[in-house]
Amino acid sequence: MAKSPNKLEVLKLGNQLCFPLYACAKEVIKIYRKPLAKIGLTYTQYIVMVILWEFGEMSEKELGEKIYLDSGTLTPVLKKLEKFGFVKRQRMTEDERFVKITLTDNGVKLREKASNIPQALEGNIYLSYDEMITLYNLLNKALEGINERKTQ
């Protein structure tokens, strides 16, 4: 049975958590980079497309909330994807402050070409299925906590 941790121990571990999180995210993104280059996308562009493939059209604001990016990052990425011909950006007539992001036909088609991208991780993540599930759940729980704090 593990001893009950004091506050200092929790803090120290929190600090230690930070680094592997940072390093692991970078390394996993790096694994995706090469296969993504083959279909002409960066990781950030890919994530935008994944969200749009899953949820369909939405405002830039909504997209930014889902992807944890503000307009400072997102606007240039979306303009690039528009230049590539994968998305369309247009002000909404109901409220001209909002920009609606829509997939073009080519954007929809790209989904198939990207379908083998997840295989990039094959043989690169040495975790069991159960460990991956646990990791996935803990990360999402942590994210939820951070979101909760934000909306207060």
Add this chain to the structure above:
Amino acid sequence: MAKSPNKLEVLKLGNQLCFPLYACAKEVIKIYRKPLAKIGLTYTQYIVMVILWEFGEMSEKELGEKIYLDSGTLTPVLKKLEKFGFVKRQRMTEDERFVKITLTDNGVKLREKASNIPQALEGNIYLSYDEMITLYNLLNKALEGINERKTQ
């Protein structure tokens, strides 16, 4: 009892893991940003200092391996820290290709001022101690796997 997952399920989950990892890392770094600004450091600069505080002087190459950064990122960061007066950079006489990174007195002193930085996470990570331990272990296991693959 969970059913045995097929390969496709593992791949799909791997892909899904990628995003919360990316998002969570960004959000946690964001939490550190404000308290770090008070002692005049960015997150990357802080991680460099943490490594040097823990392990002492080492070459830029060694530092880069520990922190998962190449010279393209690390050289400018180290030059900045040198300008701040926290580290010293000098070519090693034994082998002039290597640059040895050493803490200055001010660099050592900064450690105390930074001692309360981990408290930034207090009230921001809604995970139990055990969950944090599990998350920490899984991330490190994933990192080890990635490293292993690299050295092959």
Add this chain to the structure above:
DNA sequence: TTAAAATAAATTGCACACAATTCAATAATA
């Protein structure tokens, strides 16, 4: 109903992050 506040994007400036290349020093080998 108009002035003030709020809101969504866009812009600006700074700091990474990394691939690719260059440069200088050292090691390997013909």
Add this chain to the structure above:
DNA sequence: TATTATTGAATTGTGTGCAATTTATTTTAA
């Protein structure tokens, strides 16, 4: 030993990522 290969750091160019500010639009409230 002279040539080639390798290695560590530095440089260059592109792409985020974000805080702070600006702009245009809409909402709120006086």
